[in-house]
Amino acid sequence: MVDKQRPDKQRVEKTRRKPGETRDKLMTAALELVGKGRHFASLGIREVTRQAGVVPTSFYRHFRNMDDLGLQLVDELGLVLRRMMREARANVLQADKLMEESVGIFISHVQANRSFFLFMAQGLAGESRAVQDGIRSEMRFFATELANDLRRLRLAEHLSDADLEMTCDLVVRSVAFSLTDLLGVSPEDDYQIDQVRKRTTRFLQLIFVGAAHWKSADLKSR
Amino acid sequence: MVDKQRPDKQRVEKTRRKPGETRDKLMTAALELVGKGRHFASLGIREVTRQAGVVPTSFYRHFRNMDDLGLQLVDELGLVLRRMMREARANVLQADKLMEESVGIFISHVQANRSFFLFMAQGLAGESRAVQDGIRSEMRFFATELANDLRRLRLAEHLSDADLEMTCDLVVRSVAFSLTDLLGVSPEDDYQIDQVRKRTTRFLQLIFVGAAHWKSADLKSR
DNA sequence: AAGTGTTGTGTACAAGTGTTCACTAATGTG
DNA sequence: CACATTAGTGAACACTTGTACACAACACTT
Known part of the structure; x- marks a missing residue:
């Protein structure tokens, strides 16, 4: 033995x-x-x-214990996410396909690093508090980077900084939730994966339609 | 229990x-x-x-094993969610405060059943597949009930069934994600809790602004 | 070449683990 | 009332677990 x-x-x-x-x-x-x-x-x-x-x-x-190992995994997870962001920035050219392509890149990265994202999804709720905070902070970072990109591309000129940040936060959350969908289906089930892709894309489109009409529409309700 | x-x-x-x-x-x-x-x-x-x-x-x-116990907990979780829905239906009177009040009811139920929702958040990713599916199906049920309510209240007349369902799905997901925020702060930290409340409400408002302008705005990008 | 810290190894131990078994008391059904 | 069923108990099993300690091999400096 x-x-x-x-x-x-x-x-x-x-x-x-x-x-x-x-x-x-x-x-x-x-x-x-x-x-x-x-x-x-x-x-x-x-x-x-x-x-x-x-x-x-x-x-x-x-490592001191398993939590410690988890924390170091979060750090590596950060690298994976940054690689993903870089690739998205490099490959998304026209603004009109922005969401389709971004979601596509996201999905392919998840497939390529399945265990990593599995770990991330698990760590989001539960686990050691430190791991949880680490993942959460990675997501925040991601959201602000996204906001910067949208500003740079002049795609969110009518939104205040706070509103843009909120929008991006919601985007990142929605994608993160799709992550759990994606991890729930087998990596070979192309049909299901495509379903997730389409659904996620439409979520983002819905959010951005909302953002486009934000100020004008709802201002009264605080 | x-x-x-x-x-x-x-x-x-x-x-x-x-x-x-x-x-x-x-x-x-x-x-x-x-x-x-x-x-x-x-x-x-x-x-x-x-x-x-x-x-x-x-x-x-x-119970046969811990997974079995988890499954039965999911069933009870369903009851909690249904109670919450019933209360929301009874208490949300005017449509304009719909979201504020719903979010409020949600938050108070989470506080009252903290461990239950903690279990739900944990079970969403990871755990036994059966538990995961159970929670997911509770969420789907919740989303379709929400869609029915919106139909009944004549608040979504311009949306197709599919689009309405998608919107409600996104709503439920956003709220579910806020759940992890909420569970991350101490139950006495009223300030932080109020932050979560406000943020979640604005998320929902943003989504519904998007839904209100959905068909008209984006139809091309399938 | 000698010394020093780092990394990996083997052994050991006290606790804790899931599960089985044979037992006993209470309950519901005839 | 008798009786089969059910829900509880305690002791015992064969492992697994986290952690400690002493030692060996290598990579550094001097």
Whole structure:
């Protein structure tokens, strides 16, 4: 039971020495387990180290506990989101297809980093408070960046800063919720995925129609 | 489930015999733990029975495993939601205050059933697939009921059924997301709670402004 | 070349885990 | 009333869990 896995040849030499090797292995292992349907909150140290092919004690060389590992995962999640944003900025050319293309990019990134987004969706509610706040702050950052882009593209000239920020906040939330739809269907179910894509796009369109008529329409109700 | 625990006198006699006594105690115990910050996915049978003041074996008299308990909690959650809907229907009189009042009712119900909604927010992403689907279907039901109400109140006459349904779906999602905001702040922090209330209300207003101008504005982009 | 900190390993242990089993008391049905 | 059913109990099982400790191999500086 101890060395169930060790099909290697010369791994038998006790220790290996790549820089953050084991650390990455542990984080990846946690993500793998999440990807397999486990909930992050239910993962244990031993379980993760087992999945990573590492002895339990090694865990403590890199993390204090599972929450700590979760926090570091949030940081990496931030990188993934920034990559996504960069790609969106580079690829969305005409304004009229802005939403379709953005949603498309989002969906393909989710597919490419399924476990990561699974972890994000899980962390949003529950889990350690720190992880929760981390994810929330990533979303805020995303929303303000989106607002900046819309300003830059002159697509929201009639909105006050506060109203624009609110709109973007709502956009990000809607997309984040679609995330849970997307993660609920199998990655091969192209039909369902397309349904999510269409629905999300229409949500965004509805929101922007609302934004376009915002000031003019409702001002009375505070 | 109603009266959480029973500081009774003559409990010392071995066994008691109320109908679903222990079953309710177990469900309540799970909710209590969730309310204390634990994540449902990380709860164990022994932990729950301990909190309920019951011997571990009793658990199996009522549930096959924790997922089963979760499923039954979803059912009760449905009742809570329906109560909320009924109250909203009874109390929302004038259409112009519709959103403020609805959001208010929502928030007060969340405060009154904090653990329940905590469980719901957690179950939305992650957890057993069955629980996830259950919650999702509760939300769908909620959305269609909302659509019916809006039809009945003649507040959405210019929208097609499909568009109305989409709008209500978006509304429910936005409110559900606000749920996680609300659960993130302490129940005594009235200022923050009011912030959430205002933000959520404005989200809904924005959505309905969009819905009001929907057909006319965007039809081309299918 | 020697020393120093870092990372990984093996062993160990006390607690906690899910589940089974045989038991007992209360309840509802005949 | 008798009796089958149900809902509770305690002891026992085979594991798994988090964490501690002492040690070994490597990567750095000196």
